[in-house]
Amino acid sequence: MDKHKRIAIIGAGPGGLTLARILQQAGFHPEIFEGETSATQREQGGTLDLAEDMGQTALKVAGLLEQFKEICRYEGEALKIMDKTATALHEYGSSENPEAVTDSRPEIDRTVLRHMLLDAVNPEAIKWGHKLLYATSLENGQHELHFENGVTEIVDLVVGADGAFSKLRPLVSKETAEYSGVSMIEINILDAKNQFPDMVELNGLGSAFSLDDSKAMLAQMNGDGKIRVYLSFKVPVEWLHNNGINYDNLGEAKTELLKLFEDWSPKLKNYIHYANGPIFPRRIYMLPVGHKWEHKKGITLLGDAAHLMSPFAGAGANLAMLDAAELALSIINHDDIDEAVHKYELKMFKYAGEMSSITKKYMDLFFETNAAEKIKELMKSFHKEENQKA
Template identity: 40%
Template structure:
């Protein structure tokens, strides 16, 4: 049986590898990072009952996943800049979008794969078509490998995308500045009280402070600012104190327990410029290669990125298992469902941006949540 070659050991690529393994199909995952612990894996993820959770069921990992859920983290609050609580929704216990640490979820997936499945320290520099559906993968150190079925799970700046599409991510006009407060209840009690047991959205047109409570009392914050890249280029992020002060200045007059999520940060502020691919990602079928996750459909943040990557991986794995002797039939079936799913998620991201940062923020978000619909 043909080994599936997967580029990228993120959640999507690992879910694909696991679902293939469940069906007895071998795969090899090439990852640029030198080891599974080379860097931290981001913060919290809410795993949705219509995307991420079905993917984990297909991978046979539901029990392991539920063992990592942080109870109570589905609680959500919306605040005005002066600290007024506009909406306070407790964790309803339904499990529709339970929160887990991204690193824990990745560990579960890695531990579920046969030893040697992931080849660490393999950064891809390019892909070359060899004909008859085969592709050569070229690594940064000059080494190569040939793939008869190649999957790009290598994120926003995918190298595997080039045989399929010339689309390039574009800046969406908004960036996040990321901060952390550790031991919040003890060291940052006012900020911890404002965040509550789950997450908060403190919003105004064009900007906001979003935070959630992670394990161990950590408060993880994303400060959103709708500014051009040139604006952020004028902020000296090599000087953490100066950068912190400059970002905080955009929220003058806001409640101190909210701005403390910036000013009391225990880490240097980190800039995260946000990019997206075209709203309706699509390409002509190219034999022997496809994409999943952000490589296929990077969109404005909408809470679905990791969920969709896992769902893509599971659906692709099931399609390959359903057509073990016909890779093109598998890839065609997968992509026919992928394209409309991706377009819908991208449109949701655009709608969510307006709810969070449009002219009627934060009341637009409050109105939506009061209707018992969750932001995606």
């Protein structure tokens, strides 16, 4: 393979950065075009668990697995399932017994992961402040990229690692990200570890899912001692804007949110009472389950751009990184770049399709009657499998 072919990666998320790292290690010179102006422009969000057979596999290919293992949080794997009475139906690992986890899906804060990947990539390859507006396919299979800052580039291969609302996806597919039927309101309890020990005791050091009445409180301890909570609702797309909640005033918003969980245990309502950090409304979007496209020369997609799914199976970042490793290895191991990309796509469609179907099933389960009981059974079987593997 000619290592001087011009490869453009759009987006410096976990997928784009992993791809760049592996290709650079093999002597290629990919360029990453990122819309944000710097690594610190935007808070990168919550904690992620990276699975052995997905995110960690990609980190191994990228030569970063040992570094990851030094900074990840094994105790973050703990999981508690509660109903609205705050009764724990299932507990996996706990603050008293953190070693009861299998170590196969340790947590890392998204910002920490991004910094680890950024440090591993040649900084000159990252073009910050390059927001792609659109691309056009040229007759010879190359692509012309048009950026908001006026720059245009012509490249041999463009990889859309530009997330949920990819600007490259329309060149290969008619599908668009659709509202999943689930909306979330994210609230944050800053410094919970020091200020709200009762909350930490209830939540544990990992995730705590409280499910009832087709609603969910999905809480996760972050590495900085903050508890991030996604209050989740199965609601029409316009609900986040017509529910009367003033997101600009935390006190007022909390009063309205408490009404939505009126008959829930006071212990769980403390997730809302104690919230003292930013609040964000979030609609959850997804691509159709099993999204795929006809191969087209000179362009491909990975991660959310290729198979956006809801976060209910914790698979998005894992898959983005796995895609990156699969695509990079395919490019490295083939003489013909087009054949390499096509083979990656066929493999990725299969595993990502399976995962998007599982994710959709999980999302539906979270909002069914008796959701806590059903998710408990699911997690019990999952954890049993993990323990057998360990």
